[in-house]
Amino acid sequence: MTTGIGNPVKRKEDRRFTTGRGRYTDDVRNDNQAYAAFVRSPHAHARVKSIDTKAALAMEGVIDVLNGKQLTGDGIGNLICGWAISSKDGSPMNMGAWSALATEKVRYVGDAVAVVIAETQALARIAAEAVEVDYETLPVAASLTAAMAKGAPQIHDNAPGNLIYDWGLGDEAAADAGLKAAKHVTTLDLTNNRLSPNPMEPRSAVASYDAAEEHYTLYTTSQNPHVARLVLSAFYNVAPEHKLRVIAPDVGGGFGSKIYIYPEEITCLWASMKTNRSVKWTSDRSEAFLTDMHGRDHVTTAQMGFDENGKITGFKVDTIANLGAYMSLFSSSVPTYLYAPLMSGQYDIQNIYCNVRAVYTNTVPVDAYRGAGRPEAAYLVERMMETAARELNMDPAELRRRNFVQSFPHQTPVLMAYDAGDFPKLLDMAQKSADVAGFPARKAEAAKRGKLRGLGYSTFIEACGLAPSKAAGSLGAGVGLWESAEVRVNPVGSIEVLTGSHSHGQGHETTFAQIVAERFDIPVENVSIVHGDTDKVQFGMGTYGSRSAPVGMSAVVKAMDKVEAKVKKIAAHALEASEDDLVIEGGAVKVKGTDKQMLWHEVGLAAYTAHNLPDGMEPGLKETAFFDPVNFSFPSGAFICEVEVDPDTGVTEIVQFVAADDFGTIINPMIVEGQVHGGVAQGIGQAMMEQVVYDDNGQLLTGSYMDYTMPRAADLPFYKVSHQVTPSPNNPLGVKGCGEAGAIGAPPAVINAITDAIGNNHLNMPATAHAVWQAIRAGKSAMAAE
Amino acid sequence: MELTGEYRIAAPRQQVWEALNDAEVLQACIPGCQELEKTSDTEMLAKVTLKIGPVKATFGGEVELVNIDAPKSYTIQGEGKGGIAGFAKGSADVVLAEDGDDTILTYNASAEVGGKLAQLGNRLIQSTARKLAAAFFDNFHERLNQSTPEDA
Amino acid sequence: MTKVSMNVNGKKVSRDVPDETLLSDFLREKLRLTGTHVGCDTSQCGACVVHVNGKAVKSCTTLAVSLEGAEVTTIEGLANGKELHPMQVAFNDNHGLQCGFCTPGMIMTSVDMVARYKAEGRKLTSDLIRQELEGNICRCTGYHNIVKSIEDASAKM
Numbered sequence A: 001m002t003t004g005i006g007n008p009v010k011r012k013e014d015r016r017f018t019t020g021r022g023r024y025t026d027d028v029r030n031d032n033q034a035y036a037a038f039v040r041s042p043h044a045h046a047r048v049k050s051i052d053t054k055a056a057l058a059m060e061g062v063i064d065v066l067n068g069k070q071l072t073g074d075g076i077g078n079l080i081c082g083w084a085i086s087s088k089d090g091s092p093m094n095m096g097a098w099s100a101l102a103t104e105k106v107r108y109v110g111d112a113v114a115v116v117i118a119e120t121q122a123l124a125r126i127a128a129e130a131v132e133v134d135y136e137t138l139p140v141a142a143s144l145t146a147a148m149a150k151g152a153p154q155i156h157d158n159a160p161g162n163l164i165y166d167w168g169l170g171d172e173a174a175a176d177a178g179l180k181a182a183k184h185v186t187t188l189d190l191t192n193n194r195l196s197p198n199p200m201e202p203r204s205a206v207a208s209y210d211a212a213e214e215h216y217t218l219y220t221t222s223q224n225p226h227v228a229r230l231v232l233s234a235f236y237n238v239a240p241e242h243k244l245r246v247i248a249p250d251v252g253g254g255f256g257s258k259i260y261i262y263p264e265e266i267t268c269l270w271a272s273m274k275t276n277r278s279v280k281w282t283s284d285r286s287e288a289f290l291t292d293m294h295g296r297d298h299v300t301t302a303q304m305g306f307d308e309n310g311k312i313t314g315f316k317v318d319t320i321a322n323l324g325a326y327m328s329l330f331s332s333s334v335p336t337y338l339y340a341p342l343m344s345g346q347y348d349i350q351n352i353y354c355n356v357r358a359v360y361t362n363t364v365p366v367d368a369y370r371g372a373g374r375p376e377a378a379y380l381v382e383r384m385m386e387t388a389a390r391e392l393n394m395d396p397a398e399l400r401r402r403n404f405v406q407s408f409p410h411q412t413p414v415l416m417a418y419d420a421g422d423f424p425k426l427l428d429m430a431q432k433s434a435d436v437a438g439f440p441a442r443k444a445e446a447a448k449r450g451k452l453r454g455l456g457y458s459t460f461i462e463a464c465g466l467a468p469s470k471a472a473g474s475l476g477a478g479v480g481l482w483e484s485a486e487v488r489v490n491p492v493g494s495i496e497v498l499t500g501s502h503s504h505g506q507g508h509e510t511t512f513a514q515i516v517a518e519r520f521d522i523p524v525e526n527v528s529i530v531h532g533d534t535d536k537v538q539f540g541m542g543t544y545g546s547r548s549a550p551v552g553m554s555a556v557v558k559a560m561d562k563v564e565a566k567v568k569k570i571a572a573h574a575l576e577a578s579e580d581d582l583v584i585e586g587g588a589v590k591v592k593g594t595d596k597q598m599l600w601h602e603v604g605l606a607a608y609t610a611h612n613l614p615d616g617m618e619p620g621l622k623e624t625a626f627f628d629p630v631n632f633s634f635p636s637g638a639f640i641c642e643v644e645v646d647p648d649t650g651v652t653e654i655v656q657f658v659a660a661d662d663f664g665t666i667i668n669p670m671i672v673e674g675q676v677h678g679g680v681a682q683g684i685g686q687a688m689m690e691q692v693v694y695d696d697n698g699q700l701l702t703g704s705y706m707d708y709t710m711p712r713a714a715d716l717p718f719y720k721v722s723h724q725v726t727p728s729p730n731n732p733l734g735v736k737g738c739g740e741a742g743a744i745g746a747p748p749a750v751i752n753a754i755t756d757a758i759g760n761n762h763l764n765m766p767a768t769a770h771a772v773w774q775a776i777r778a779g780k781s782a783m784a785a786e
Numbered sequence B: 001m002e003l004t005g006e007y008r009i010a011a012p013r014q015q016v017w018e019a020l021n022d023a024e025v026l027q028a029c030i031p032g033c034q035e036l037e038k039t040s041d042t043e044m045l046a047k048v049t050l051k052i053g054p055v056k057a058t059f060g061g062e063v064e065l066v067n068i069d070a071p072k073s074y075t076i077q078g079e080g081k082g083g084i085a086g087f088a089k090g091s092a093d094v095v096l097a098e099d100g101d102d103t104i105l106t107y108n109a110s111a112e113v114g115g116k117l118a119q120l121g122n123r124l125i126q127s128t129a130r131k132l133a134a135a136f137f138d139n140f141h142e143r144l145n146q147s148t149p150e151d152a
Numbered sequence C: 001m002t003k004v005s006m007n008v009n010g011k012k013v014s015r016d017v018p019d020e021t022l023l024s025d026f027l028r029e030k031l032r033l034t035g036t037h038v039g040c041d042t043s044q045c046g047a048c049v050v051h052v053n054g055k056a057v058k059s060c061t062t063l064a065v066s067l068e069g070a071e072v073t074t075i076e077g078l079a080n081g082k083e084l085h086p087m088q089v090a091f092n093d094n095h096g097l098q099c100g101f102c103t104p105g106m107i108m109t110s111v112d113m114v115a116r117y118k119a120e121g122r123k124l125t126s127d128l129i130r131q132e133l134e135g136n137i138c139r140c141t142g143y144h145n146i147v148k149s150i151e152d153a154s155a156k157m
């Protein structure tokens, strides 16, 4: 089998994972290993009056007990949110102080107040129980309603009314006028449920301090080790950047939750210096539920207007986003710049306005979770289209077709310039794959068995490959969004690619190798990918927002361009040929139309022996490149979900799930399909099962797999996945990114299908059997009342 | 979470009232109570071991009697800390009414838990609290060692 | 402390451990066999599955001291030297893993599953595979390719 672009090359990394030889953070154990356990608040909102550590310190095997006053006393800075959002009135967002260990106040259940360092993990945990914290409890605002109520408890002093910002995008007057001119206006109230990301590997950190070198090393479960190092050093003051090495070894899934810097990493680094021991902390699942950043949690009211032909005339959105008790690293951008610019969907909408208010509550912080902002937008737009079609008595596919963007590039009124796509064709493909024509017969057959069958669409757009840096910077981003790569050709011709992207399940060790193997026509085995270690790899931005292919790989391509140029110069010199006559193929650099050639490894050797290089050429064969894209990439998808509902119980089965995607160029279809499967599964999880629940006192009621429903094998169908390719013009490979599509497109398809089946459009996620059963009953009584 | 109940006790109201104010009686009746020490007429320090779902913890805390209207009613309230297991808070309005030679005891209790108790034991708290309340009043009633409860 | 001896991946091991030591800890911390993973604390994710006397068990809910004399196989001991077990090959062939964290537990569960059905002479359908995976969570793959991997291996085992 060939191994280049477009081939389903089997993953090179699998061997270590299937034989138990993966190396995850918790697998690291240093010689002088000590263990950390955190003392966490059982109250959602309270003043810390005192912390009594005497009993814990007296226990044998306890090395130290450290608190927030000591931490801030040592100059460790507060956690920050790195994307500045301004309110409509121009005022900056109200960022409340967040110390890694709370000093005066705790603001959510799980907020850490102290850390115990002990000889074993068990000991550390037992000692943490012995730390006596005296709290003065305060009134709690655990929900958006409670936090926004008059006289609500004030969570941060600098955020009156718990409001973080009141932000808008688009033209409000135009949207109002569009609605006014409409023949029909559809109004929708939606909730986007709160989710816990739940990568299967719990977060973990192993920090060590070398007193002789004044140097720190941190192993951590991170999606972007360089950003972690930058933030830990520049903002949190833990160590100077050149004295801190961050390694993210094998990481067991992230889905966004391992982008941010958490209090635990900061604390472990600091504690390793305080105790002169290597300090390790590994979350258990209960702790993960309490402290891993959550995702989504929006309430939205929106109106969409249509003219007599079903063309959209205006779209107005009002969203309230729950950001939890503190502003996590990228939290501010999720309900704003990752959300509102997607409001145009796949449709040509001229008048859009989106207002977003972000609010503090006494719950764990909320930040990016697979899709981040884009699933919320897709859910709103696609629920809106389906609802409108029902109200207008139109076929939902037809209503979409009438509004599809037809030509590219397409500028929306909400910042985005779509690069490429073919939405009608993609929908055709999905409809064919789903045999939509046969649906009425299937519905009738199901009815005979007493089942309600429904079909739902979702034709969505996403913006991937977060970029470009300049534009992002002008919108408030605190970092650049480019990516870096270094391509090293060794003297023996094998190649190492150092990438700033990070792989935690995406298979980069295979796909990145594929593009190199293709370019230089060498076996994929001769290419290795190095990532995840700030000492080995040049600065890079990591992996999130489906950016590794469009941005990370593009950087590799740029570096390869440079390598190729040098290779040709070396070969042209040695072969006494013109560079223009050279081709790289079959493991050699050949002079076209002759049998003169230099084997690939001979070029490598020549570069390093430097015996016969062109005059003035530096020895070596290694090139670095940074790629900063000119635009986002815009993958699009058409999903069709078909369900069967048991009207007596509400139990819903997904009988077919079709995903037709346009990811641009596909490097490895096997891996891309795997990404779609996983994304769709998480989308179905959000639509039908998953929901984080806090009670009114801010106590987390879904704190384990007993109460938080994770999709299991028997809950899910096989997926029918297909692709269309319209290459992105914005990067050299034409790729668009595929990591999030499933999670973005699936929820509206599922809910549209269920509401179609039961004939009641009022149904919130998660559509559990109980919720569906209630909606069936409510639909019946509404009909009876009419 | 709210719990209510009513008991008929075959003892005069004054006697029931005294028992309700007797630390020794209370200690014997509170399920899992290991220590109950009076610090004033209306305040006590308590240590109680409870198991809710998968979480077992010993709570140390204060119990206080307020709204005293002897011998008719009081509110008993307490708050206990169970270390990493979290905390439990509760209060009960207890009313004694005379009915011939008997006394009718009604209570109206509310409870709240936090921390790991809420996270892992949440589904079991309602039933556990009900059981605990029933156990307390059963014990109390038995201790006064007469008739059977009308309504448990 | 109790001394416990067992056979792990064909080697006899003995260690003194506190009575409450879980098999998962014993394997990871005492023997440094870190292929066995811990993904939850309520015995619901299956990342920790190993074989004890030929049967799949969750090592996070098994006490090490209860296994005196037992034969334990972990993911590290599944291959025959360099030659991978058909299930390991099938997971690679069918892209049955992404981040790899659930994989050791998935593979150990699946090997036991297929062996059981073979021993009982029952046919293992994709629906049955899904039901049998009740105790194993994967957050990455959406299970599609895991089910395919098991079907594939089942034909070859």
Ligand code: FES
Pocket (backbone or CB within 6 Å): C037, C038, C039, C040, C041, C042, C043, C044, C045, C046, C047, C048, C049, C058, C059, C060, C061
């Ligand atoms: S770790 Fe054993 S089942 Fe989750």
Ligand code: FES
Pocket (backbone or CB within 6 Å): A200, A252, A253, A505, C096, C097, C098, C099, C100, C101, C102, C103, C137, C138, C139, C140, C141
């Ligand atoms: S492969 Fe990541 S959890 Fe299964």
